Amino acid sequence: MTSTSESRADAPPAVLASDVVCQFGRIRALDSLSLSVMPGTVMGVVGPNGAGKTTLINVICGLIRPSRGSVHVLGSDVQRHADAVRARIGVLPQETALYDELTPVQNLRFAAALYDVADADARIDEVLDLVGLSARAGDIVRGFSGGMQRRLAIARALLHDPPLLILDEPTVGVDVEARHQIWAHIRSLRAGGRTVMLTTNYLDEAEALCDRVAILRAGQLVIEDTPAALAARTGRCLEIECWEGKALSQALAQYPGVLRTEIVDFGLNAYLRADTTPEDVLRRARQVCAVEGFRSRSPDLVEVFRSLTGSGAAS
Amino acid sequence: MSAGRVFRASAALEASALVAHRGFVGLTALAAVSFLVLVSLFGLTGAYAPVALIDRDHGPMAKAFVESLGRAHHSFALRNVTEREAQAALGTGRLVGVLTIPEGFSKAIASGHTVPIEIQIDNVNVDMTEDVQRALPAAIVDFGHRQQFPGTTTRMVEHDVQAHDTGYIPYLVVSGLALDAMVIAGVLGAMATAREWERKTVTLLRLSPASRAIVLAGKLSVSAAVAFVALMLAVVVIVAVYGVIPIAPGTTVLVLGACAILFTALGAGLGALLKRTLAAVPFVFGLAMPFYVVSGSLEPIRFDGETIWRVAHLSPVYYAVGALEWAFHGLYVTPEPIYVDLLVLVGLASVAIVVTLGQLATGASR
Numbered sequence: 001m002t003s004t005s006e007s008r009a010d011a012p013p014a015v016l017a018s019d020v021v022c023q024f025g026r027i028r029a030l031d032s033l034s035l036s037v038m039p040g041t042v043m044g045v046v047g048p049n050g051a052g053k054t055t056l057i058n059v060i061c062g063l064i065r066p067s068r069g070s071v072h073v074l075g076s077d078v079q080r081h082a083d084a085v086r087a088r089i090g091v092l093p094q095e096t097a098l099y100d101e102l103t104p105v106q107n108l109r110f111a112a113a114l115y116d117v118a119d120a121d122a123r124i125d126e127v128l129d130l131v132g133l134s135a136r137a138g139d140i141v142r143g144f145s146g147g148m149q150r151r152l153a154i155a156r157a158l159l160h161d162p163p164l165l166i167l168d169e170p171t172v173g174v175d176v177e178a179r180h181q182i183w184a185h186i187r188s189l190r191a192g193g194r195t196v197m198l199t200t201n202y203l204d205e206a207e208a209l210c211d212r213v214a215i216l217r218a219g220q221l222v223i224e225d226t227p228a229a230l231a232a233r234t235g236r237c238l239e240i241e242c243w244e245g246k247a248l249s250q251a252l253a254q255y256p257g258v259l260r261t262e263i264v265d266f267g268l269n270a271y272l273r274a275d276t277t278p279e280d281v282l283r284r285a286r287q288v289c290a291v292e293g294f295r296s297r298s299p300d301l302v303e304v305f306r307s308l309t310g311s312g313a314a315s
Numbered sequence: 316m317s318a319g320r321v322f323r324a325s326a327a328l329e330a331s332a333l334v335a336h337r338g339f340v341g342l343t344a345l346a347a348v349s350f351l352v353l354v355s356l357f358g359l360t361g362a363y364a365p366v367a368l369i370d371r372d373h374g375p376m377a378k379a380f381v382e383s384l385g386r387a388h389h390s391f392a393l394r395n396v397t398e399r400e401a402q403a404a405l406g407t408g409r410l411v412g413v414l415t416i417p418e419g420f421s422k423a424i425a426s427g428h429t430v431p432i433e434i435q436i437d438n439v440n441v442d443m444t445e446d447v448q449r450a451l452p453a454a455i456v457d458f459g460h461r462q463q464f465p466g467t468t469t470r471m472v473e474h475d476v477q478a479h480d481t482g483y484i485p486y487l488v489v490s491g492l493a494l495d496a497m498v499i500a501g502v503l504g505a506m507a508t509a510r511e512w513e514r515k516t517v518t519l520l521r522l523s524p525a526s527r528a529i530v531l532a533g534k535l536s537v538s539a540a541v542a543f544v545a546l547m548l549a550v551v552v553i554v555a556v557y558g559v560i561p562i563a564p565g566t567t568v569l570v571l572g573a574c575a576i577l578f579t580a581l582g583a584g585l586g587a588l589l590k591r592t593l594a595a596v597p598f599v600f601g602l603a604m605p606f607y608v609v610s611g612s613l614e615p616i617r618f619d620g621e622t623i624w625r626v627a628h629l630s631p632v633y634y635a636v637g638a639l640e641w642a643f644h645g646l647y648v649t650p651e652p653i654y655v656d657l658l659v660l661v662g663l664a665s666v667a668i669v670v671t672l673g674q675l676a677t678g679a680s681r
Contacts, residue, residue, distance in 0.1 A: 097515045101332055113323070114519075156519075
């Protein structure tokens, strides 16, 4: 938690979802989900395809009425005051939703009218400059790369200067360079005190950008915490280089300080409880097989996700 | 939130989109004129079927009979040719028939004798054959009446329902305008909405606090305006090329404007339901001909039997033809009053707008 978010700890949540259920026929897309996003923070919603991330975004934006539960955004009930809420949030949909036969300026002028932006031309120049598209302001969007289109969509989401920005998979389908440019924009938004909620399939993205991460699986919130706290729950990772990974895994499974093990190419990853030292585990390992090398490190979010959901990688 | 600003921005957006797709829009507008050509070709087909006249008599009665033949209702054109030319043309399919007035016709008629008039017919098309079969007896009755033959005591006394006669081509080109309105305005309306789904920009409209009804009104106002301009182009062709002049120009322009707006709304509903221009545009074109033919476009549909007349009520073109023939020619071609025709069109358009707004409001992806 940063000082900015600490100073706003007493402020009401920018997003507060309480016991939200979304049922579509026999499919329960969201299952008793409760979540809060504090002002001035970046919240990442992570999960595999079908976890319910986009449904959650649609509920927060008032596009889907939940079967049960309530959602408050910036203090207003989304269902009761949908238009008021929409006027105060900026949304980057999963599909960029741009008029691709038109120019960025034409797209933004239309959005400026939809959101009743004052002094629209100056604000359009400002947001185009912010996302680095001023030089392409008069070009047809169809000729833009995926990354440029995403940046333009972010500019549109920022046009009316919303206190809450919702980004649905902001870097999906863009190349590495564009991805890092978008990350830089998101960091600058957070530095400006804006609340950002983003969904992603990429755990490294959540780790790089987010103050807090919510992990969804099958419509349920598995856990929500800071990336560091999530890593602590998973335990410190001890990489053990050896030829007997399977035998060592069976042996360490019985060891009280080891939370879980994972057989990998070079040998074995063992995830240790906070009160367990690597030396203790290595001593036990050497009793089972020859250890050719080892490294102790913090787990990444992929490992956190596997640990918490008992599944393969999120992406 | 300024409704006027949202309306203007939506209209500007649609105008820019139409400029970007100007080739397609131009071709659609061109369809207005091509449909007129199509329907007038249809009307012209068979209206000037060549029939050779061979007069072996050259007497006054022969001349009077030919005049009676000219007065009889038919769709063929008499041509004076030699017997050899007539036989050659009939044998090569360039004549429908050869009518021969025999030598001594005038003298025989004057003497009170019955004279057979021979006709050879290329009965390849029963319509043409029946046309000749209907015209000849009518001409004979007219001839007998004018020559005051004994026993010819019946004559027709005509009382017109309509204020004036309207030619087939003038009738057809005006009903063709209704077809134009459906196709051009329908296609532009369908494009305006279906593209929102194709580009996924419907999400932007759903996420914004602005009224979707105003956005839709702004977009469709441009589509309807472009459709109206295309329809006026067709009217210019009707007046300048076909020489058909509307009896009430102001009313005609108003009804055409109403048709442009109402068919744009219907097209928008179709586009919102199908969500793809590639589906909506061929669908509009596919509906055009059946709707046109069943809608009293060739003649008032009430003359074609109860069943077809009832089916015609399913077609919006039926009501548009009623309103346009009234505005252009002062004709009443539907049993329903003109205001009912217009009200039904307004009702259908209102349903289409409600459907469109419903589609724009719902269906967020999971």
